[in-house]
């Protein structure tokens with residue numbers, strides 16, 4: 001049993017975080033959304049060697065990739081990091097996104113020079129043949145509709161493509177937690193810091209617990225996926241469900257505790273909250289993910305200490 | 320190169336798990352739902368099971384060899400905890416002695432105390448109870464009032480404890496009493512190791528929905544104790560309590576029983592499973608997921624225990640997740656029983672009876688051994704610390 005990422009993985013995460021913070025942090029997203037030329041974050045990551053990682057081939061690279069996604073999430077980096085790290089350039093695609101029935105891909109237009117592919121919940125991978133304009137909406141500003149070509153079966157690519165975006169969301173949640181904590185310490189009402197009110201302390205404790213529980217699950221899932229456990233796909237879907245549940249808790253708490261200030265563009269929380277939406281709603285929202293988890297459990301083992309969910313159950317006559 | 324993440328049991332843990340499962344299936348009948356029933360045979364079974372475990376060195380695997388353990392890792396102690404709790408704790412009341420009374424005596428006891436107690440705990444021969452809570456002192460434990468009044472070379476204990484689990488069957492009590500009334504309530508508390516048959520101790524069982532033997536009142540009426548009964552320093556008991564509770568960070572492996580019962584549900588319900596609303600099956604899947612998360616949070620704390628210090632805040636986060644998952648699993652399982660949730664049809668409906676027991680005990684998960692609110696205080700205090 002070893003529940004910690006390697007020091008090498010953590011170190012590349014720290015290096016990416018430092019470099020992105022130096023380059024402006026969430027301001028990189030502000031620039032991209034505002035259409036002004038910001039720092040070239042793709043290039044910053046290239047110089048750190050991020051694009052050379054091969055998470056599908058090596059467990060060490062997978063851990064490093066997860067740490068990089070997390071660091072990118074912390075500043076809501078408008079670069080398809082998880083998608084690129086889920087790809088297989090030798091198979092002809094540089095970025096892979098999981099899509100639902102109507103394919104929409106976050107950050108596709110912002111990195112339109114890449115050879116994009118999408119994969120659906122059944123594991124059918126298709127090349128993206130054209131990328132539509134960005135939606136320019138508040139909650140999916142950098143999302144584009146895409147058109148796709150004929151698909152082929154590539155179920156093996158699905159678990160990682162579901163898991164790495166969970167790590168990006170994890171990074172977003174890390175930041176939401178840190179900002180919320182700081183706000184509770186800084187903001188005074190009734191003559192005292194918000195941090196002194198038990199109702200807020202308790203909610204913060206529950207929120208932190210949710211985040212820690214998701215953090216551990218993300219590592220477990222990464223292990224299951226990169227070591228090819230029989231339940232890798234069901235684990236990845238479960239991880240996605242937990243990511244959605246936890247993000248809801250984190251951002252709800254963050255917004256509530258920030259008061260009106262938290263909705264302002266000036267405040268990073270507002271950016272993280274908006275930019276977390278594509279990962280939370282695409283390819284499937286909470287109910288769809290829940291339904292898919294139960295479905296997947298009928299065929300794949302969801303390993304626990306005392307069973308595998310629905311696998312291995314003697315089928316009973318339908319009543 | 321450092322090791323990558325790995326969530327598999329080590330070979331030793333896996334072998335121990337197999338071994339314990341074999342032992343349980345040989346020695347514990349399927350109908351066993353814990354030692355604390357109105358049938359004294361259940362307690363007898365637990366006592367003999369403990370001695371069996373002890374003989375195999377599996378009651379206190381993580382203890383040092385000199386005290387009757389086998390110096391195994393915390394991971395192996397965890398396997399024991401999981402397997403036992405999942406099978407309705409056939410160790411009976413042992414986990415207190417094994418998990419924190421023993422370690423506290425190792426850390427603070429005199430050589431005589433170590434010789435007297437540690438071997439007996441490790442061999443499963445003795446039951447301990449915890450005399451902490453009082454009628455007026457629950458979450459605010461340090462406000463306790465049971466008095467140790469100086470008397471000759473020793474003290475006379477006067478006062479009352481309450482909610483004392485296993486007091487009717489216990490041989491010894493890990494008792495907190497006030498030796499000095501100081502300015503601060505944390506000062507002046509002393510730990511006494513008191514045999515339960517000492518004159519002046521009176522135990523009154525409390526009937527309760529969690530089942531018999533879990534809750535009792537214990538009255539101390541002029542109970543004589545001497546310096547030889549003191550653990551650690553006179554007036555220095557609060558430190559021991561803090562450290563003793565630190566040994567007990569992970570506590571009961573509640574998630575293990577949830578895991579087992581949730582996994583049993585589809586086959587135990589048979590045809591009825593197919594007729595359940597899809598929404599309920601989804602809640603079942605989500606409960607399995609949350610139980611997995613609670614287990615992983617336990618492992619996080621155990622890893623810290625193995626490599627050094629555990630921050631009480633991390634243990635608190637685990638406790639919050641584990642106790643709420645326990646209650647979530649209990650609600651899902653009860654819902655799945657439909658009309659049988661209010662009573663099994665036949666005594667042989669083992670799954671129904673297990674769920675009933677689990678639900679009742681889960682209600683106390685967020686109160687017993689430090690309520691969820693106290694855990695939230697610990698965690699938020701650490702999160703909001705500024706230095």
Ligand SMILES: Cc1cc2nc3c(=O)[nH]c(=O)nc-3n(C[C@H](O)[C@H](O)[C@H](O)COP(=O)(O)OP(=O)(O)OC[C@H]3O[C@@H](n4cnc5c(N)ncnc54)[C@H](O)[C@@H]3O)c2cc1C
Pocket residue numbers: 448449450451452453456457458459481482483484485529533683686687688689690691692693
């Ligand atoms: C099954 C079971 C077994 C037990 N076994 C033992 C045992 O063997 N030995 C022993 O000594 N004790 C035992 N206890 C007692 C247990 O430790 C106490 O129940 C627990 O510490 C809470 O104390 P209380 O019940 O007096 O509740 P109270 O302290 O009165 O609290 C009632 C409620 O108010 C909340 N509350 C209290 N103060 C605050 C605050 N400042 N802010 C916010 N909320 C607050 C609590 O969290 C709780 O929800 C057991 C309890 C149970 C349920």
